[in-house]
Amino acid sequence: MAENQESESQRMELSGLVVGACTLKAISVSSTNEQTDQFVEIRIEFLDKDQNDCVTSGRGEDLFDAISKAIQPLCTNKVEFQFEEKDCSGGRIQWIAHCQALEHSEFEFGLGKSVVDNPTIGATHAALKAANHAGQLKSSYRSNNQKQLRQIASQTLSELEGVLCSERISPRQAAEAEYLLIESLNRAASSAVIVSSNHPRRDSILSLYDTSAWLYDSSGRKRESLLETEHWLAWYPGLEHDSFTVEEIIQTMPAVAASKIPWIIKLLENPESLFRFRGAVSLRDHDVLHVLLGRGLQDQDEAFVIGFAMGTAKKSSPIQRRVLRFVLGRVYPEPYRIPRSLLPAFDLGFACGRETGAKDLYKRNLDSLLGISVRQARIECGLDTKILKRYFRAEQLRIPMTIASVRLPTEP
Numbered sequence: 001m002a003e004n005q006e007s008e009s010q011r012m013e014l015s016g017l018v019v020g021a022c023t024l025k026a027i028s029v030s031s032t033n034e035q036t037d038q039f040v041e042i043r044i045e046f047l048d049k050d051q052n053d054c055v056t057s058g059r060g061e062d063l064f065d066a067i068s069k070a071i072q073p074l075c076t077n078k079v080e081f082q083f084e085e086k087d088c089s090g091g092r093i094q095w096i097a098h099c100q101a102l103e104h105s106e107f108e109f110g111l112g113k114s115v116v117d118n119p120t121i122g123a124t125h126a127a128l129k130a131a132n133h134a135g136q137l138k139s140s141y142r143s144n145n146q147k148q149l150r151q152i153a154s155q156t157l158s159e160l161e162g163v164l165c166s167e168r169i170s171p172r173q174a175a176e177a178e179y180l181l182i183e184s185l186n187r188a189a190s191s192a193v194i195v196s197s198n199h200p201r202r203d204s205i206l207s208l209y210d211t212s213a214w215l216y217d218s219s220g221r222k223r224e225s226l227l228e229t230e231h232w233l234a235w236y237p238g239l240e241h242d243s244f245t246v247e248e249i250i251q252t253m254p255a256v257a258a259s260k261i262p263w264i265i266k267l268l269e270n271p272e273s274l275f276r277f278r279g280a281v282s283l284r285d286h287d288v289l290h291v292l293l294g295r296g297l298q299d300q301d302e303a304f305v306i307g308f309a310m311g312t313a314k315k316s317s318p319i320q321r322r323v324l325r326f327v328l329g330r331v332y333p334e335p336y337r338i339p340r341s342l343l344p345a346f347d348l349g350f351a352c353g354r355e356t357g358a359k360d361l362y363k364r365n366l367d368s369l370l371g372i373s374v375r376q377a378r379i380e381c382g383l384d385t386k387i388l389k390r391y392f393r394a395e396q397l398r399i400p401m402t403i404a405s406v407r408l409p410t411e412p
């Protein structure tokens with residue numbers, strides 16, 4: 001190496017989710033100082049067996065510029081990083097990175113923090129967390145739940161603003177506050193997963209956490225529905241909105257863009273596909289079924305709705321039912337895969353579709369029901385809510401103490 005160059009290589013062992021859905025083993029950064037610029041090579045090692053180690057590099061005017069350019073290939077859009085240092089307790093330095101999307105993006109700002117003695121590792125660590133927070137990392141690195149957590153954090157921040165602030169805070173301040181909330185949410189979620197997975201009585205897991213905001217109103221009465229929410233886990237139409245039109249209920253539903261749906265689901269559930277299962281309906285008709293059946297959007301709800309649609313198909317065979325059940329629980333990618341513990345909802349939905357509901361309901365244009373009341377739409381589709389409630393009661397017994405089960409309406 002030439003005399004005008006200085007080289008250093010640093011490695012940091014890590015534990016926890018730092019780059020999205022991939023659990024990091026370590027970050028290694030090699031940097032070389034030259035007369036005119038600095039070269040940085042970043043190696044990210046993953047504990048996940050299915051994730052290959054990532055090596056990327058960048059050359060810039062200084063260390064931070066080089067790190068920014070090295071991380072850019074890991075991002076879906078062009079981004080810009082800004083770095084700062086902050087003294088913290090014990091004489092240590094906190095490295096803070098701001099990530100800003102330079103192209104159209106759902107989230108414009110992201111922020112990441114790291115307390116690491118080595119500035120190269122600290123700045124790299126913070127920049128990766130900022131890109132993840134901003135939703136700019138490629139899907140193979142990004143957290144599956146990052147968008148959902150940010151929506152929860154944004155809503156919480158908006159509510160806190162009304163209590164604590166007289167004026168709206170800036171986008172950068174909002175990004176920092178959201179980051180702190182997301183860090184807390186991640187810690188709480190990790191703790192919940194650990195406690196739940198080790199709990200000796202799985203049937204009482206729900207009692208460990210306060211789900212009252214979703215299940216009960218401010219007066220303590222069980223909710224008949226929850227429509228005024230952006231969180232798909234919480235959204236729930238129930239069976240009591242008879243006077244609303246189907247369209248009015250659908251308008252409250254948190255939507256997923258069709259472009260986000262994996263190809264295998266389109267292959268097997270798109271009614272236009274040659275490989276579709278019996279009972280396959282369009283996305284719009286699928287939403288209509290959610291409203292008519294009074295089901296939310298959790299995995300258990302999805303299983304019931306899909307099973308119901310197949311159950312109304314006169315020519316659906318036991319073999320097709322078993323194959324679709326296998327695909328839902330084993331083949332579909334996350335987050336569309338249905339946990340096997342929730343697949344009894346598919347079986348009950350199938351049986352319910354056999355007993356109530358117009359035969360070959362999937363062949364009808366359910367889109368035509370949007371402008372009429374939910375009550376009238378159920379009558380036209382042959383849905384008897386008394387039969388639905390009987391199957392919901394059976395579902396509560398088969399799959400006890402899940403939120404989807406607890407909020408189901410049943411006969412007294």
